[in-house]
Amino acid sequence: MPTALANGSDGRPRCWWGASTPDYERYHDEEWGRPVRDERGLYERMVLEGFQSGLSWLTILRKRDNFRAAFADFDIEAVAKFGDRDVNRLLGDAGIVRHRGKIEAAMANAKAAAAMHANGESLSELVWSFAPDGRRRAPRSPGDLPAITPESTALSKELKKRGFRFVGPTTAYATMQACGVVNDHLTGCWVRDVVEEARLA
Numbered sequence: 348m349p350t351a352l353a354n355g356s357d358g359r360p361r362c363w364w365g366a367s368t369p370d371y372e373r374y375h376d377e378e379w380g381r382p383v384r385d386e387r388g389l390y391e392r393m394v395l396e397g398f399q400s401g402l403s404w405l406t407i408l409r410k411r412d413n414f415r416a417a418f419a420d421f422d423i424e425a426v427a428k429f430g431d432r433d434v435n436r437l438l439g440d441a442g443i444v445r446h447r448g449k450i451e452a453a454m455a456n457a458k459a460a461a462a463m464h465a466n467g468e469s470l471s472e473l474v475w476s477f478a479p480d481g482r483r484r485a486p487r488s489p490g491d492l493p494a495i496t497p498e499s500t501a502l503s504k505e506l507k508k509r510g511f512r513f514v515g516p517t518t519a520y521a522t523m524q525a526c527g528v529v530n531d532h533l534t535g536c537w538v539r540d541v542v543e544e545a546r547l548a
Contacts, residue, residue, distance in 0.1 A: 351488045352535050359537045363489065370408050380542040382527035384471050389526055390460055391421035394453045396521040397513035398444050406444070413442030418453060423464070426457035452513035459510035477502040478528045485534040492531055495520050 353366035355376075365375025383389050395414065399407045407414075417440050419425035437443065437450045460470045477498045486492050499520035506514045514522075524531045527546055532539035 351533050360535050361538065362533045362536045365536070365538075368405065370405060374408055376538055379525055380527050380530055380532050380538065382542075382545050383525070384475065386423055386460065386464075386470050387421050389471050389474060389522075390423050390457065391415075392525045393511075393514065393518075393522045394418065394421065394456065396518050396525060397452055397456075398446070398449050399521070400449075400513065400518060402444065410443055413440070417443050423457050423460045423470075426454060427461035429454045429457070449513060452511075455510060455512045456514070459506075463509065473505065474502065474522070474526065475528055477505075477523070483529070485539065486531055487534045489533075491533075493520065496529075499523055 350363055352360040353363045355361050355366040355372050356369070361372070361375055365371055365379075383392060395407050395411070398414070415421060417437055433454070434447070434450055438445050438447060463470055463473070479496070479498050495516035500516040502523070503514055503516045503519040506519065520529075523529050527542060530539065530542045530546060532542055
């Protein structure tokens with residue numbers, strides 16, 4: 348079990364993983380857990396969490412610019428129009444993770460989100476509606492972080508009902524963590540209070 352906190356390049360305490368590489372430190376400090384409420388940003392994180400399944404998150408982070416270029420900067424309406432030619436283009440793109448199922452899921456998820464927009468609904472509002480009620484106890488160690496929760500299981504079920512793919516309860520929870528729907532920075536991590544303030548704002 349890793350030590351809960353580690354000091355980063357500036358000497359401040361962070362969640363253990365956030366001090367392990369410069370890429371992780373930047374992502375941990377500037378993005379992870381900070382509230383994401385815009386459709387594009389939420390769709391991007393959901394897609395990337397789906398691609399991460401079975402891989403290191405560092406692999407995805409380092410390919411992120413390539414993913415943005417490949418998926419029209421995660422513009423939902425644009426990706427919703429992707430077809431077979433795009434699947435073949437993406438399968439030939441060495442800059443991303445070339446996995447047919449995940450590529451097709453990213454396209455299906457854009458179509459599902461676009462259908463929500465056509466019905467006057469919002470992917471962001473849907474995801475945030477599964478935020479846990481009340482204050483949660485701050486996690487103190489990696490062992491306190493769940494892989495799934497009742498909320499992520501319910502969110503996964505709702506997304507699948509709407510045609511989303513590669514959004515099992517674990518991926519749904521990772522998306523909730525990444526987008527600040529839950530604050531899973533550990534007690535003592537300097538980012539935790541910053542994230543909490545932003546979530547309550």
